[in-house]
Amino acid sequence: MIRNITFTSISVCLVLNAVIAASNISWAQDKVAAKAVELKPVSTFQSITDEKQRSVALFEEAGKVIQHPRCVNCHPATDRPLQNLTMHPHQPPVTRGDGGMGVPGMMCTTCHGSENVPVIGQAETIKSIPGNPNWHLAPIEMAWEGKSLGAICAQIKDHERNGGKSIDQIVEHMGQDHLVGWAWNPGEGREPAPGTQKAFGELIKAWAQTGAACPS
Amino acid sequence: MITFKLNGQQRTFDGDPDTPLLWVLRDFEKLTGTKYGCGIAQCGACTVHLDGMTRRSCITPIATVDGSEVVTIEGIEGKEAEAVQKAWVAIDVPQCGYCQSGQIMSAVSLLQMTPKPSDDDIDGAMAGNICRCATYQRIRQAIHDAADTMEG
Numbered sequence: 001m002i003r004n005i006t007f008t009s010i011s012v013c014l015v016l017n018a019v020i021a022a023s024n025i026s027w028a029q030d031k032v033a034a035k036a037v038e039l040k041p042v043s044t045f046q047s048i049t050d051e052k053q054r055s056v057a058l059f060e061e062a063g064k065v066i067q068h069p070r071c072v073n074c075h076p077a078t079d080r081p082l083q084n085l086t087m088h089p090h091q092p093p094v095t096r097g098d099g100g101m102g103v104p105g106m107m108c109t110t111c112h113g114s115e116n117v118p119v120i121g122q123a124e125t126i127k128s129i130p131g132n133p134n135w136h137l138a139p140i141e142m143a144w145e146g147k148s149l150g151a152i153c154a155q156i157k158d159h160e161r162n163g164g165k166s167i168d169q170i171v172e173h174m175g176q177d178h179l180v181g182w183a184w185n186p187g188e189g190r191e192p193a194p195g196t197q198k199a200f201g202e203l204i205k206a207w208a209q210t211g212a213a214c215p216s
Numbered sequence: 217m218i219t220f221k222l223n224g225q226q227r228t229f230d231g232d233p234d235t236p237l238l239w240v241l242r243d244f245e246k247l248t249g250t251k252y253g254c255g256i257a258q259c260g261a262c263t264v265h266l267d268g269m270t271r272r273s274c275i276t277p278i279a280t281v282d283g284s285e286v287v288t289i290e291g292i293e294g295k296e297a298e299a300v301q302k303a304w305v306a307i308d309v310p311q312c313g314y315c316q317s318g319q320i321m322s323a324v325s326l327l328q329m330t331p332k333p334s335d336d337d338i339d340g341a342m343a344g345n346i347c348r349c350a351t352y353q354r355i356r357q358a359i360h361d362a363a364d365t366m367e368g
Contacts, residue, residue: 091258092258092260092343092344093343093344094343094344095340095343097340103337103340103341104325104326104328104329104330104333104337104340104341105270105322105323105325105326105329105330105337105340105341105342106270106322106340106341106342106343106344107269107270109269109271110263110269110270110271110272110344111257111272111275111344113276113280114280115280117275117276117277118234119255119256119275120234126256129256129257129275
């Protein structure tokens, strides 16, 4: 009897896993780059004498972070977050809900805790579940998916689409915010955003100090 | 020592703090109603309520449960749970039943937050609970029926 129950349980597990595997869903995590992508320091751009051109160059360097999937995945153009470097729709198929926190019965906190959780002894394709105390989607007016860096730049400066933030607050958000900082500490199996949050924050600060010019 | 409330009773756990809550429930507390399905938060079979919200126990280190309240399928109660139980029985929702404790925990949570859910509300709440028998139509119907019952 016990053997039958055990066999049935194992069979159900196998079938359930087969259902997941056969559902045409990819949840393999990133193929992490062998060498981390770095950011050029602010000093690199001092040789650009035209301040506007220097500002644009600084933002373009910061754009390596802003347009990295680690950031864009939570700034989607729809109500569905994205995953992976391939930026496929989030699995399970969660939706934005109020405040970007998910919907009743399926809030973000159903899976995402206050910190990254390594997944031990399970599928090779998922090494960890990401987490942060403030885990949520960016508001839809802050969607970056599919936009050019110039369009994102204009959006970041637009009070109607940046949560009413001043440039100083943008600098602080980019360089200090703990959830933004998750992009450089995304958990095992995920490629971090280029450079460091400190280097990114310095680029954004220098961009702001040079007039916050946007790429065309 | 990790201390938490489980189905209304104070419990402690002094094993590996990385142990997933699911295995504390099943192996140490012998509450086997909560199921292991995928182990990577993709199927919903292991769903419990943690401080009143749905939580996948397979990816929840027990250390993060310290000081919290856990409710499992064995301990779920209240008007939403009663309505869901009656609705589930009335139209024989389960087929094999393996995923059903997770389905019910999500359904009860939905009704606690949204007493009269639409089809979209139900689809959103239940999106992370996979059923290999594809009982989705009956699950949706039973949630509507439970909502009607609660409405009186």
